[in-house]
Amino acid sequence: MTIPELSDGADVRSAVADAGLLEDGIRSAGLKVTAPRLAVLRALSDRPHATADALFGAVRADLPGTSLQAVYGVLSSFTTAGIVRKIEPAGSPALFERRVGDNHHHIVCTRCGVVHDVDCAVGHSPCLTPVDALGFDVRAAEVIYWGLCAQCQSETALP
Numbered sequence: 001m002t003i004p005e006l007s008d009g010a011d012v013r014s015a016v017a018d019a020g021l022l023e024d025g026i027r028s029a030g031l032k033v034t035a036p037r038l039a040v041l042r043a044l045s046d047r048p049h050a051t052a053d054a055l056f057g058a059v060r061a062d063l064p065g066t067s068l069q070a071v072y073g074v075l076s077s078f079t080t081a082g083i084v085r086k087i088e089p090a091g092s093p094a095l096f097e098r099r100v101g102d103n104h105h106h107i108v109c110t111r112c113g114v115v116h117d118v119d120c121a122v123g124h125s126p127c128l129t130p131v132d133a134l135g136f137d138v139r140a141a142e143v144i145y146w147g148l149c150a151q152c153q154s155e156t157a158l159p
Ligand SMILES: [Zn+2]
Pocket: 109, 110, 111, 112, 113, 114, 148, 149, 150, 151, 152, 153
């Protein structure tokens, strides 16, 4: 379930471009390697926080026969297998990313919708402990910070 290249954060971007690593990532999740799965994982490597629609657009260039439904199916199997994370900021379609297992959070611009990763302050989940967990065994805390990104601040600043 653990993807080897994710243990070494610095090399994530360059390493995932390698098709062999993409295949290993799919296999390590217990899934069969198929052309649509490879194409979606490759597209996701270049587009963190992408919507299914955006991924479909990227994948369709490589695999003209792919349907949006097939992309949804691949994303669902990846999410279930734990190699892809799905986040759902309010008012946004679901976003997908390959960065999993590090309990990182997200910061979203209320104006343009840009999404960035925010490292977990503690480094393990849950990084926020509720005042009263109501008897739950709390496993994760997912935080979304909302605000204006730097570019939107400059675009909306009064002259
Ligand atoms: Zn913005």
